[in-house]
Amino acid sequence: MLAKGLWWLMTPWLLPKRVRVRRANMEAAQAAAFRDAQTQHGLQLVRDSLARAAGSTETLNASGTDKLAELNRAAGGDAAFLSPWPRQDQAEIEDVWSAARWCIDLARLHPDFHGVLPRRVAGPGREGLQWTPEGEKALASLSPHAFSCVTELLENDPSSRARQVFLFQQELRSLVPHGLTPAGWPHLLPWFMRYGLAAGKLRVEEIWWLFLEAAQDPRRELMLAHAFTPAWQQTHPGGATVFGREKFVAWFAAEYAASGEWLNTATWPEWEEPASQIRTAYVATESWRTAHPNAFADASRASALVAWLASPASPLSEALRAWCAKFDPSILGAELAKPGVNVIGHFCYPSGLRVSVESLVTALGLNEVATSLRDIRTDAKDDPCHADFHGLESHDITVVHVQPEPLLDTAYERADLFERLPRPYRIGYWYWEFDSIPDSWVTHAQKVDEVWAATEFVARGLRERLSVPVRTLFPGVQLAPYARRGKSHFGLSEKPYTFLFVFHMMSVMERKNPLGLIRAFKSAFGEDEGVRLVLKTSFGDRHPEQFEVLKKAAVGGNIVLINEVYTPDNLLSLMDACDAYVSLHRSEGLGLTMAEAMLMGKPVIATNFSGNVDFMDESNSLPVSYKLVKLGQAIPPYDADLEWAEPSVEHAAQLMRRVYDDQDWARELGARAKESAETNLSLQSAGRKIRHRLEEIKAMRGKSQAE
Known part of the structure; x- marks a missing residue:
């Protein structure tokens, strides 16, 4: 403590920085304490609600057109939910949120909201949203701009963020795993309005859409709840299949005092493909495994299982035997035997x-x-x-x-x-x-x-x-679909020749080595030249000190730093808009961004070390020389005695200079890179090798089980 005090006295010029750091730490601690308190308040709200319900015989049946009434009752008089906005006129639809309000109002005010809100169609090969005739009629009355706003809204699934907030609240879900089913609405909906709005930085429209979606198809919500509740999966492993859902639903109704037509499993659509349901039920049912051991070893064994399930000899009910009899045993057996x-x-x-x-x-x-x-x-x-x-x-x-x-x-x-x-x-x-x-x-x-x-x-x-x-076993690389956009889309002027490097601050900045790249770029080019370096990163706020060093290093020299989380579409669009890609990494397990740039036909400059050398050489790229060095100090998760590359700043500068000075040659190199990458990195080839290994494992396990 004495040494620390002397150091503070001897370095008074650091006092303002120390004060700022201490204040920031205190504010962060206070914010964390507030969030923890809010979390506990929210959980207590749900516990109290559950305790009140335990002493009541009242149930939510959510049958027919009663679902909206049940939602309103579940809101417990919350005005922010029941009257969240003035009625949205279709002439005032300007963006996705006014479009959301218009759709929600149609549902809230329509005698049967099923006729308005687009229905989420679930099941094998049928995932998506589907409008009913009443909804189509309402859509037809919209202006072209309003129609485009509604379309954009639906393409982005307005319930998804609210659903994710619920799925990420583990303690909450342990209390109300059934929260999005009618039996759970009275407990979960008040939590969303009082705590979920702030916890997820949500809009009321998103919460309304989530619960309308839940009310429209509570059967789907119960299947989703099973899919994300491990305790239910353990006690009812076949609960999502035609073979186990009747028993699962009977348990659920008794456990959560639930009732209503939505619990009639005879009306349920199939949640998974037939082969998937049989696989799941086979794992869950010992009598099946005893009668047909190693049933999926080959098509003949799998076909025999399907035929047995449809026969009077099986332990299934008549209805389930009839379900199995719908399928040709040889066709379904071949599907079941696939890797x-x-x-x-x-x-x-x-x-x-x-x-x-x-x-x-x-x-x-x-x-x-x-x-x-x-x-x-x-x-x-x-x-x-x-x-x-x-x-x-x-x-x-x-x-x-x-x-x-x-x-x-x-x-x-x-x-x-x-x-x-x-x-x-x-x-x-x-x-x-x-x-x-x-x-x-x-x-x-x-x-x-x-x-x-x-x-x-x-x-x-x-x-x-x-x-x-x-x-x-290489995973293969293929460019995901993306829109081609100019540099201006990313706030960049179109003209300068642009080098790009993409990295993640969470992936250890020292390993990605953007500082070495900045030095090489500044060595290669003067500020008055028509060339630019773009550094695209994300999560700079998680590493404030390192990010500050990066920002200072990037000052001057036509260097642009982008610190945003991009969608895959935007990230690939940025790469496509730039002219060349460069990575002076110290080590990479794979080097994905280099592979993607090559697939786009970009000239790629990269350290000639680590995972990227599996697909990069002098014939298709510009490898940068290096020397191996020890880290010298621990950089979590890496130990100080490990070795990585120290790429040559001088060599990298020469290569960038060459690419810029001879752009026709650089484009030819990019074309060779594209041809090489398409041949060596293809998903088809990678998948073939992985399938072969899976078949080897299957044969090995089948042999050991037979013995």
């Missing part, structure tokens, strides 16, 4: 890991491998589509596409998925940026049966330490 895999990963978190897992799944689909998908809740800024990934662990192989740290131990919890026991064959898909892995990863590897890596660079480091098999 399949469960995939748990970052489907909503904007990152390279998301692009990787999406590529993996697309590659599998191109090779006719069935998939069951689950998203891992990661961050409040996740895209609001967690609910779209509701597959169960129905296949016998699971790929957990998440880093060992910090999320492997909580992957199932964050996916809202019951961890099937006995567990399927489990594969970890891991990325790393060094040739030596942390000691803790050896422990994590005990929870998987094998590990896949995208590149040989990653695989070598894993093989040195792990006893489980390690396979190099």
Whole structure:
């Protein structure tokens, strides 16, 4: 303490900064304490509501046209919900939110709101929104601009953010997992209006739309609740299938005092494809497995299972036997015997890991491998589509596409998925940026049966330490659909030749090395030249000190810094609008943005080290020379003794200069890069190799079970 006091006295010029930091820390602590208090108040509100309901015999049946009345009753007289705005006139529709108010008013004031609000159609091959004739008639009366506003509203799913707020509130969902069913409205709707609005920075229109959607199809809400409540999945593993939903619904009605026609399972649409339902029920039903062991080993065994289920010898009811008899055993058996895999990963978190897992799944689909998908809740800024990934662990192989740290131990919890026991064959898909892995990863590897890596660079480091098999299985790279936009769309002038680098502040700035890139760019070009460097990053607020260093380094020299979370569409559009791509990374597990730039036909300059050298060489890109150096200090999650590349600033400057000075040659290089990437990085090829490995695992497991 004495030494610290002396230091403060000897450095008075740092006092203003210390005061600002201390004030910021105090304000952050106060804000966190307030949020915690609000969270607890909200949970207590729900507990009190549940306690009152426990002593009441009143139920919400939400049958027929009573659903709106039940919603209004559930609001408990909340004026902000019941009378949220003056009636929206169609002539005053100017944007998506006035369009939302107009749609909601139509639903609220129509005798049967089913005739107005677009219905979400769920089921195999039928996902989407569908207007009824009454709704079509209302739409026809709109002006072209108003119609375009309504269309834009529906394309962006106005309920998605509110639903995501609910799904991300774990303690709340533990109290009211049924919150979006009629039985849960009285407990959840008041919470949304008093606490959810602020917690999710929502609009009242979003909450109205969510509950109208829930009221329109409570059967779908109950199936979604099952899909995201692990405790229900454990006790009723087949609850979402035709084989188990009757028993599940009977339990639900008794547990939550629910009633109404929406609980009549005879009227329910099918939630999943027939093959998926049979797989799920097979895992859940011991008598099936006893009668037909290893039923999906080949098409003949699977066909025999389907035929047995439809026969009087099966333990099924007459109605379920009739359901099974609708299908040709040979056709459905062939579908059941196809390779399949469960995939748990970052489907909503904007990152390279998301692009990787999406590529993996697309590659599998191109090779006719069935998939069951689950998203891992990661961050409040996740895209609001967690609910779209509701597959169960129905296949016998699971790929957990998440880093060992910090999320492997909580992957199932964050996916809202019951961890099937006995567990399927489990594969970890891991990325790393060094040739030596942390000691803790050896422990994590005990929870998987094998590990896949995208590149040989990653695989070598894993093989040195792990006893489980390690396979190099590239996920494939394909450009997602995106709109072509000019530089002006991103606030950039069109004329200057533009180099681009895209990185994520959460991915360790020292590793991405934007400061080295800035030095190289400033060395190569003067401020009076028609050339520019764009650094696109995100989450700068999470790393304020590093971001401040980056901002200061970028001052001058025609350097533009963008700190925003872009959609995949906008990110690819920005890359397309720029002229060349450059990465002076110190290490990469894969180098996804470099691969994407090559697929666009951009000349790419990049450090000649780590994962990107699997697809980059002097024939299709401009590799930058480097020397290996130790980190010298710990940079979490990396240890001080690890080695990475220190790319040559001088060589990088020369290459950027050459690209700018000879742009015709640079375009030719970009064309070669595109041709090379399309050949070597294709999803079709990647998926073929992955399918082959899945078939090997299936055969290996089938053999061991037979023995």
